[in-house]
Amino acid sequence: MTTETNEPVYVVDELIAKDIDAYLDQHQHKTMLRFITCGSVDDGKSTLIGRLLYDSKMIFEDQLDALQSDSKKVGTQGQEIDFALLVDGLAAEREQGITIDVAYRFFNTEKRKFIVADCPGHEQYTRNMVTGASGADLAVILIDARKGVLVQTRRHSYLCHLLGIRNLVLAVNKMDLVDYSQEVFDKIVADYAEFARSIGITAFTPMPISGFKGDNITGLSANTPWYKGPTLVEHLETVEVNSADDAQKPFRMPVQWVNRPNLYFRGFSGLIATGKVKVGDAVRVLPSGKTSTVAKIAVADDKAALPQIIDSDITTDKYLDLVHGKDEAVAGESVTICFADEVDCSRGNVIAIADNPPQAADQFETTIVWMADEPLHVGRAYWLKLGTQMVSATVHQPKYAVNVNTMDHIAVKTLELNAIGVAQIVTDKPIVFESYQDNRTLGGFILIDKMTNGTVAAGMIQFSLRRSQNVHWQAVDIGRDAHAGLKNQKPAVLWFTGLSGSGKSTIANLVEKKLHRMNRHTFLLDGDNVRHGLNKDLGFTEADRIENIRRVGEVSKLMTDAGLIVITAFISPFKADRDMVRAMLPEGEFLEVFIDTPLSVAEERDVKGLYKKARSGELKNFTGIDSPYEAPVNPEIRIDTTAITPDEAATLIVDTLLGDA
Amino acid sequence: MKTLTHLERLEAESIHIIREVVAEAEKPVMLYSVGKDSAVMLHLARKAFYPSPPPFPLLHVDTTWKFRAMYELRDRMAELSGMDLLVYHNPEAMEKGINPFDHGPLHTDMWKTEGLKQALDKYGFDAAFGGARRDEEKSRAKERIFSFRTASHGWDPKNQRPELWNLYNARKNKGESIRVFPISNWTELDIWQYIHLNDIPIVPLYFAEERPTVERDGMLLMVDDDRFPLQPGETPVMRSVRFRTLGCYPLTGAVESKAKTLPEVIQETLLTTTSERQGRAIDKDAGGAGMEVKKQQGYF
Numbered sequence: 001m002t003t004e005t006n007e008p009v010y011v012v013d014e015l016i017a018k019d020i021d022a023y024l025d026q027h028q029h030k031t032m033l034r035f036i037t038c039g040s041v042d043d044g045k046s047t048l049i050g051r052l053l054y055d056s057k058m059i060f061e062d063q064l065d066a067l068q069s070d071s072k073k074v075g076t077q078g079q080e081i082d083f084a085l086l087v088d089g090l091a092a093e094r095e096q097g098i099t100i101d102v103a104y105r106f107f108n109t110e111k112r113k114f115i116v117a118d119c120p121g122h123e124q125y126t127r128n129m130v131t132g133a134s135g136a137d138l139a140v141i142l143i144d145a146r147k148g149v150l151v152q153t154r155r156h157s158y159l160c161h162l163l164g165i166r167n168l169v170l171a172v173n174k175m176d177l178v179d180y181s182q183e184v185f186d187k188i189v190a191d192y193a194e195f196a197r198s199i200g201i202t203a204f205t206p207m208p209i210s211g212f213k214g215d216n217i218t219g220l221s222a223n224t225p226w227y228k229g230p231t232l233v234e235h236l237e238t239v240e241v242n243s244a245d246d247a248q249k250p251f252r253m254p255v256q257w258v259n260r261p262n263l264y265f266r267g268f269s270g271l272i273a274t275g276k277v278k279v280g281d282a283v284r285v286l287p288s289g290k291t292s293t294v295a296k297i298a299v300a301d302d303k304a305a306l307p308q309i310i311d312s313d314i315t316t317d318k319y320l321d322l323v324h325g326k327d328e329a330v331a332g333e334s335v336t337i338c339f340a341d342e343v344d345c346s347r348g349n350v351i352a353i354a355d356n357p358p359q360a361a362d363q364f365e366t367t368i369v370w371m372a373d374e375p376l377h378v379g380r381a382y383w384l385k386l387g388t389q390m391v392s393a394t395v396h397q398p399k400y401a402v403n404v405n406t407m408d409h410i411a412v413k414t415l416e417l418n419a420i421g422v423a424q425i426v427t428d429k430p431i432v433f434e435s436y437q438d439n440r441t442l443g444g445f446i447l448i449d450k451m452t453n454g455t456v457a458a459g460m461i462q463f464s465l466r467r468s469q470n471v472h473w474q475a476v477d478i479g480r481d482a483h484a485g486l487k488n489q490k491p492a493v494l495w496f497t498g499l500s501g502s503g504k505s506t507i508a509n510l511v512e513k514k515l516h517r518m519n520r521h522t523f524l525l526d527g528d529n530v531r532h533g534l535n536k537d538l539g540f541t542e543a544d545r546i547e548n549i550r551r552v553g554e555v556s557k558l559m560t561d562a563g564l565i566v567i568t569a570f571i572s573p574f575k576a577d578r579d580m581v582r583a584m585l586p587e588g589e590f591l592e593v594f595i596d597t598p599l600s601v602a603e604e605r606d607v608k609g610l611y612k613k614a615r616s617g618e619l620k621n622f623t624g625i626d627s628p629y630e631a632p633v634n635p636e637i638r639i640d641t642t643a644i645t646p647d648e649a650a651t652l653i654v655d656t657l658l659g660d661a
Numbered sequence: 662m663k664t665l666t667h668l669e670r671l672e673a674e675s676i677h678i679i680r681e682v683v684a685e686a687e688k689p690v691m692l693y694s695v696g697k698d699s700a701v702m703l704h705l706a707r708k709a710f711y712p713s714p715p716p717f718p719l720l721h722v723d724t725t726w727k728f729r730a731m732y733e734l735r736d737r738m739a740e741l742s743g744m745d746l747l748v749y750h751n752p753e754a755m756e757k758g759i760n761p762f763d764h765g766p767l768h769t770d771m772w773k774t775e776g777l778k779q780a781l782d783k784y785g786f787d788a789a790f791g792g793a794r795r796d797e798e799k800s801r802a803k804e805r806i807f808s809f810r811t812a813s814h815g816w817d818p819k820n821q822r823p824e825l826w827n828l829y830n831a832r833k834n835k836g837e838s839i840r841v842f843p844i845s846n847w848t849e850l851d852i853w854q855y856i857h858l859n860d861i862p863i864v865p866l867y868f869a870e871e872r873p874t875v876e877r878d879g880m881l882l883m884v885d886d887d888r889f890p891l892q893p894g895e896t897p898v899m900r901s902v903r904f905r906t907l908g909c910y911p912l913t914g915a916v917e918s919k920a921k922t923l924p925e926v927i928q929e930t931l932l933t934t935t936s937e938r939q940g941r942a943i944d945k946d947a948g949g950a951g952m953e954v955k956k957q958q959g960y961f
Contacts, residue, residue, distance in 0.1 A: 020928035027854055032667035103802045104795045106848045113667040115846055127823055134825035244664045256680045261713035269709075271677040271827070300711035302859045304704060306743060307712050323712050332665045334676035334709070347684055371823050385828055388684070444826045453832040455822040 026110060033241050036117040036132040036165075038156035039142030044173045048142065048211030049118055052233070053107050102132045111237040126404065126418040127371040129159050130458055134444065136160075137242045138167035140232070145178045145208075149191045154199075155404045157192075161201050162367065162420070162460070164440060167239050168196075168204040171232065176210040180223040199407060205235060242440075246331035251275030251283070251353040252434075252442060254387035258346055259298075259336050262309075264319035267298050267336035268345050270388070273441035275353065276330040277337070282354035285345045286432040291354050292339035298325045299335055348389040350432040350442070358442055360430040361464035367422050367436075368395065370415035372449070372456035378414060380546050381580045382456065384427060386445035391427045392583065393447070398423040414543065415457075424465065428583060436460035450576045451630065483563030487521045491560035492657060493585060496569045497578060497632060498595030499624050500610055501602040503641050503649075504569040507595060510650035512567055518654075523559055525552055526569040540621055546577055553581035560589055565657070573623045575630040593653060594635035599624045601642060668855055675702075675843040676709040677827060678806060679790065682841050683716055685831035686788035689841075690747075692777075693719040693738075695731040696907045697863050698792035700738075701852050702844055704861050706790070707742055714743035720789070721748045722780055724772035726761055726909035728885050734864050741862075749780035761911040762890055768909070778814045787838045788831065796848045806845050812836035853927045866904045867926060869918040873897035880914035905930065 015023040039045040105116040117132030119125075133139065139160040143153055160168060170192055178184045189206045196204060207216055208224050209232060215221035218233045230238075252273045259267040277283070281294045307322035320338065329335045337351060345351070352358055370376055376395055384393035398421035400409040415421045436443030447457040484491050494511065496504040505526055515522045531538075535551055538544040549572050556566045572578050582590040602624070603611040614622035621627045632638075637656050639649045665673070682689050691706060693699050706715040719739055739746035754771040761768040781789060795802045805821050807829045822830055831839060844852070856863060873884045875895045882889075883904075884897045889911065891897070902915035903926070916933075920926045 016928055016931045020924045023931075024854060024857065024924060024927065027850065028666065028668065028858065030667050031664050032670050104846065105802065106796045106846070108848075108850070113848075113851070131823045131825055135827070241664065243670065247664075256677070257684045259710060259713055265712060269680055271673060298712065300708040304707035304711055306714060330665070332670055332673055334673040334680070336711070383832065385830065387828075388681075440826055444828065446823075446825060446828050446830060448830055448832055453830070453834060455824075455830045458823065458825045 027108070030108065030111060030113050031241060032113045032115065033138065033236060033239070034115045034117070034136050035138040035140060035236065036119050036129075036136045036160075037140045037142060038119050038129060038132075038160070039144075039152075039173070043142040043144050044211045045118065045142050048140075048171070048173065048209075048217075049105055049116055051211045051214060051217055052114075052116070053105060102128045109233060109237055114236060126155075126159065126420070127369065129156065130163060130369045130371075133160050133163040133165055134440075134458065136163075136165055138169065138236070138239055139165045140169045140171050141204075142171050142173050143188060143192075145172050145174045145184055145188065148188050149195060151405045153192070154195060154407070157196060157201060158199055158402075158404055158407060161199055164436060164460075166203075168201060169232070169235060170204050170206040172206065172208050173211055175208045175215060175224065176213045180208070180215075180221075182208075182224075182226045185227075207232060207235070243332040246274045247276060249274035249331070249439065250356045251277050251281070251351075252358060252439065253277070253335075253337070253351045254389070254441065255345060255347055255349045255351060256388050262319070264314060264316045265323065265338070267296070267338045268349075268351060269334070269336045270351070271334045272329055272331050273387070274331050274439055276328060277335075277353075278328045279325075283337075283339075283351050284354040284357045285343055286350040286352055286357055287360040287430055288344060288349070289357075290343045290345075292341045292343045294337055295340040296320050296323065296325050296338040297327070297329050297335050298323050298338060299329070299333075300324060348387075350387065358432050358434045358439075359464065360432045362427045362430045363465040364425050364427075364433070365422065365462045365465060366425050366445075366459045367420065367462060368398075368415060368425075368447075368457050368459040370417060370419045370421070370457050372454060373417055374449075374456070375417070376415040376457070377543055377546055379543075379550050379580075380574075380576050381428075381450060381583070382576075383448035383450060384425070384431075384445050384459075385448060386431055386433065386443075386461075387441055389431045391429055391431055393425050393427045394580075395447075396424040396426070422462075425459070433461050433464065435463055437462075450579070451574075480561045480563065483561065485563075487563045489520055489563065489565065490589075491563050491565060492589050492591060493556045493560060493566045493568065493581070494591050494593055494653065494657060495556075495572070495578065495581065496567070496593045496595055497572045497635075499597060499599060499602045499629055500571055500622070501605050501607050502595040502597035503639075503646060504571075504595050507639065507646050507649050507653070508567050508569040510646055511653050514650055514654045515565060515657075518658075520565055521563065522565045522567060524567045524569070525555065530555075542621075546574070549574075549577040550580065553584050556581065557584050560585065571623050571629070573627065573629040575632070578632070591637060591657065592632050592635040593637045593639065594632045595639050595641060595649075596631075597641045668851060668858070671844075671847055671851060672705065672708070672855070674827065674846070675705045678829065678841065678843040679706050679709045679715075681829050682788050682790065682807075682831060682839075683710075685829075686839070688784070688786050689717045689788040689790065690720045690781075690784065690786040691715070691717060691744075691790040692792070693721050693735065693746075694792065694907075695721070695727070695735045695738075695864060696792070697852055697856060697867065698794065698844060698847075700861050700863050701847070701855055702790060702792040703738060703742060704855075704859060705843060718745035718747050720780060720784075720786075721746065722773060722776045723748050723750055724768070724776070724909050725750065725755075726768075726772075726888075726911060728864070728866055728883070728907060728910045728913075730864050730866050731907060734862065738862065747780070747784070749776055749783070751776035751779055760888075761909050768912075781814070781838060787833065788841055789838065790841050790843060792844055793842050794847050794849070794852070795845050801845075804842070804845075806842050807831060808840045808842065809833065810838050810840060814838070849930065850927070853923070853930065857923045857927065864907060866907060868922070869901050869903040869920050871899045872902050872915070874900045874902055874915060881917065882913075883910055883915055885910040905933075 037045050103118045107114050119129040119132035141156050172185050172188050185208045208227050209216045215223055216231050218231060220229055220231055253270040255268045255270050257269045259269050279294050279297060283294055284291045301324045311318060378397045379394055381392045381394050384391050398412050398415055401412040401419050401421040403410055434442040443461045445459045446455050449456050496508050498504050508524055512522050512524045535548050538548050552568055559566045613619040614625040623629050637653055721735060751772055759768055759771050793801055805824050809822055874881050875897055900917055901919055903918040904915050918929055920929045
């Protein structure tokens with residue numbers, strides 16, 4: 001069969017008209033494949049997708065009318081149909097003539113439903129490509145036959161490989177513009193094979209196509225008699241999907257929600273990530289490690305009607321009999337599992353096959369793709385979401401970043417937008433995980449900024465670091481309780497925060513004097529005694545400010561271990577950093593003291609003349625002027641300096657600390 | 662081992678999305694418009710929490726101009742699912758008597774866009790499920806499944822959160838909210854097929870029947886009640902018609918049809934060469950970018 005499809009003709013599947021029931025039966029049994037198309041702006045990516053939609057009859061007459069009139073107005077193909085216009089969605093990008101975000105398209109063939117993630121090709125949009133690739137079973141890498149393997153071809157291939165896509169199609173496009181030359185095609189394939197090997201890609205499927213003319217898309221083209229197939233669509237219809245592969249792996253299900261409609265039912269809902277589960281299987285709840293047996297796999301029937309309790313002496317067993325369920329479920333299904341025993345289990349836990357469970361750890365080697373304008377802050381706490389687990393996590397300084405064009409490793413201090421790097425991550429408590437290579441669900445994570453709540457990075461766990469188990473604490477006989485007991489006091493950190501000139505140091509000093517008079521053992525840490533010694537290597541960039549606070553936090557912690565009452569006076573403008581210190585200390589030992597002085601008041605006082613310098617631009621990154629101050633939401637103590645005197649404030653703080661307030 | 666079919670996967674993924682919202686949002690709600698997409702979304706919610714009823718209410722942002730058959734099904738489905746039904750009318754639109762005959766685009770703006778914002782603010786919902794699909798319209802093809810809205814309900818298409826794997830970020834600050842589209846990846850055919858397979862109740866208007874209609878501006882409109890102002894020379898004519906989408910009856914065009922069963926409707930849908938939204942006036946406002954602009958203003 002050859003393609004000759006330059007004339008727009010809308011043809012529907014004959015079966016629809018002839019026998020709709022047979023057609024529906026066929027559609028009902030289709031499988032689903034997700035794939036992405038990658039290529040640079042001129043590789044004809046949108047045109048190829050437009051062509052796939054068109055050839056599979058997913059374009060309607062009114063859309064076609066609009067397309068034809070748009071093609072004449074803004075199209076780049078003269079009088080011919082510009083399929084790219086079908087795909088370029090947002091107004092801004094239609095004006096610019098480029099695709100700027102991930103767009104999802106749908107089409108069907110007789111065998112499958114397809115979801116296409118259309119990903120932009122240029123470098124600044126690495127994050128979009130990674131997004132599109134994350135859910136894909138297959139990637140179509142487009143090459144312009146006139147240009148051959150380019151830098152962006154390498155970049156796209158690397159990213160697809162990184163995200164674990166095993167099925168790669170090398171679509172050598174625009175064959176019509178090189179006279180369908182086999183020589184050109186073979187040369188490109190050989191070049192690509194060499195590169196692919198170098199980054200660990202072991203297999204790919206090359207094919208000569210023309211998205212614009214329709215060669216080798218749905219039918220083998222007469223223009224390339226030397227190519228024996230398959231066509232692009234044939235290949236898409238037959239390649240194995242990820243979910244089939246996932247079903248072969250050991251059973252794992254992250255728990256999303258505990259379903260408890262009444263006293264007789266307690267089920268754990270989730271989407272099965274890998275493997276299969278049967279009623280009667282021995283399972284294990286992670287991270288606790290408790291085991292039980294699957295008593296029921298609850299799924300609603302087609303009507304989703306709720307069980308009706310009519311029996312007055314209802315029991316758990318009787319109720320379970322009323323609930324609709326199935327004997328077995330596999331990867332990709334959403335189910336609700338009931339155990340035979342009362343075992344603790346909640347959101348964030350993972351249910352796994354008992355004899356082959358995943359591990360939990362709190363330190364990992366990861367590959368991170370940075371996706372936010374604001375760069376990674378090494379040492380700052382982010383939310384990490386993996387499966388249904390949400391924990392606080394910090395990223396170490398990256399070991400290296402990868403130049404996505406050359407694959408070279410570069411030494412870096414942080415990760416900027418679209419950078420890909422390898423770095424260690426430490427979480428505040430152990431999470432259940434597997435390497436990304438083994439399990440996308442338990443190995444892939446996102447990082448969320450705690451202030452903006454934006455998704456700032458995607459990451460993949462390579463392996464856990466056993467270091468936490470190797471650093472053994474030196475057992476000491478004199479513990480923190482002994483230290484504090486001798487001093488006859490409860491250790492604590494009074495963490496002052498507030499704008500420059502708000503009165504932190506003044507009040508902190510008064511507090512220490514009062515405590516000293518009461519025979520309390522104290523120590524005051526402030527900018528002067530820290531910046532000149534311990535932290536003299538640090539400047540005032542955002543990263544250095546975070547490190548400054550981290551070190552002050554660690555020192556404070558050691559001092560509380562020694563039994564002291566520590567008073568600190570730092571602007572500490574970022575909530576995430578103050579929370580980081582709070583998390584270092586035992587519950588109740590961190591008291592946030594918010595010296596609440598309005599900016600206008602602090603600026604008017606301007607004791608050290610700093611605001612004047614900041615306003616004139618002489619001083620950069622000055623809190624309150626050109627750097628934000630994130631006020632505490634629920635501080636233990638709030639001092640309104642416009643309402644009370646420093647001495648009254650100090651008394652209030654001491655009373656609160658000693659529990660007399 | 663058997664590979665899941667596309668409908669089984671779509672169902673499981675939608676259920677996963679709905680559960681994530683319930684686990685992470687403080688006060689979710691499901692926007693229920695009584696159309697076929699809403700019918701599927703509601704069915705998925707019932708399956709997601711079985712044997713519990715879905716732990717959130719249904720919200721119908723009403724314009725008072727829906728087809729009567731829609732109100733009947735709405736009340737029946739709320740009853741059947743064991744969920745609370747909240748019906749919201751924009752009091753200002755009510756007072757001014759805003760209607761599709763006299764007020765044009767203002768009708769949609771006040772009843773639906775403003776009404777929705779008011780209803781979400783009134784109840785303090787921080788997550789709202791909507792039945793939009795990516796295959797419906799070009800700007801929807803790029804919208805995330807978890808679509809973040811500012812405190813004033815604005816949507817910024819250039820600043821969407823990346824969505825990877827099936828990890829959804831539902832975190833937000835006070836006052837901000839998310840719109841969640843659990844059936845983003847379903848196509849019109851998937852919706853019909855799922856309704857068929859699960860025998861989901863839908864409004865009878867989707868099936869052909871003799872109905873009183875007038876032809877106006879190239880659209881066949883149904884005279885659903887006596888508020889329909891007939892123009893000079895217009896008399897309702899009985900025609901065998903059905904609807905491909907349902908909205909306010911004076912804004913929704915019918916198609917002439919004989920399809921009385923679901924397979925016949927599907928057959929007709931697939932053989933038809935005009936896309937679904939063509940029967941609605943809303944997309945034609947503001948040229949090709951109509952829906953995108955409306956969404957930035959807070960329309961669902």
